[in-house]
Amino acid sequence: MKAVVLDTSVLVAGLLSRQGAASSLVEALFQDRLRIAYTPAILGEYAEVLGRPEFGDAITSHDRIGILMKLRASGILVDPMVVPAAAWPDQDDLPFVAAALAMDHKIIVTLNPRDFAPATAFGIRVLPPGAARRELLP
Amino acid sequence: MATLSFHAPAGTARKIRTAARKRGIPMSRFLRETAERAADGDPVSGLGRELEKFAIDSMAVVSLERIRTRAAATGLDKTTPAQITAAIRSARRARG
Numbered sequence: 746m747k748a749v750v751l752d753t754s755v756l757v758a759g760l761l762s763r764q765g766a767a768s769s770l771v772e773a774l775f776q777d778r779l780r781i782a783y784t785p786a787i788l789g790e791y792a793e794v795l796g797r798p799e800f801g802d803a804i805t806s807h808d809r810i811g812i813l814m815k816l817r818a819s820g821i822l823v824d825p826m827v828v829p830a831a832a833w834p835d836q837d838d839l840p841f842v843a844a845a846l847a848m849d850h851k852i853i854v855t856l857n858p859r860d861f862a863p864a865t866a867f868g869i870r871v872l873p874p875g876a877a878r879r880e881l882l883p
Numbered sequence: 884m885a886t887l888s889f890h891a892p893a894g895t896a897r898k899i900r901t902a903a904r905k906r907g908i909p910m911s912r913f914l915r916e917t918a919e920r921a922a923d924g925d926p927v928s929g930l931g932r933e934l935e936k937f938a939i940d941s942m943a944v945v946s947l948e949r950i951r952t953r954a955a956a957t958g959l960d961k962t963t964p965a966q967i968t969a970a971i972r973s974a975r976r977a978r979g
Binding site for chain 1: 897900901904905935936939940942943944945946947949950951953954955957959960961962964966967968970971973974975977978
């Protein structure tokens with residue numbers, strides 16, 4: 746079973762909707778058909794974003810804990826690698842790059858591939874959810 | 884107290900370090916406790932661990948279902964990627 750770094754955008758999209766590739770990926774995580782690689786920084790961001798008021802009508806604090814516990818229990822905690830200097834569009838994305846660099850299969854799944862464009866120069870594959878579903882969930 | 888040492892491939896060492904961190908204990912304590920259980924004949928992956936996984940999985944499945952039901956009822960299931968990205972940016976700004 747491959748492990749991927751899941752950008753927060755994909756996690757949120759997959760939690761909120763029963764439709765689409767992000768949804769399939771989240772279900773695969775919950776069914777232990779796919780694993781995430783994470784660092785404390787990534788798990789922290791998941792917690793912050795799932796707790797945002799924008800999602801408050803759907804995600805209660807109780808459910809947020811349930812989701813985070815599952816991701817933590819089933820995921821792979823990795824030591825983040827040092828991210829090489831590059832023209833990164835958003836410094837806040839770098840924890841995801843640092844986690845991907847620590848993996849054998851360096852894959853980031855994101856709704857915003859352009860935000861991770863420099864990562865490909867460092868052997869990281871940046872996949873949108875549809876491509877990730879086709880490749881990882883045969 | 885005796886000192887024990889051993890050599891391990893880099894991949895194995897990384898795996899052990901990660902497992903210890905997951906439990907929130909030093910690697911030396913993780914190794915000692917794991918070795919003690921093995922020496923005592925206790926299965927390392929015992930019923931307790933299975934029950935813990937079962938509880939976490941059950942809770943997560945229920946949470947996922949509740950989130951999606953509420954999202955469908957409130958229209959949040961139609962949240963666009965741009966709206967999700969905006970919420971993430973807000974969270975990051977709030978973090979400072």
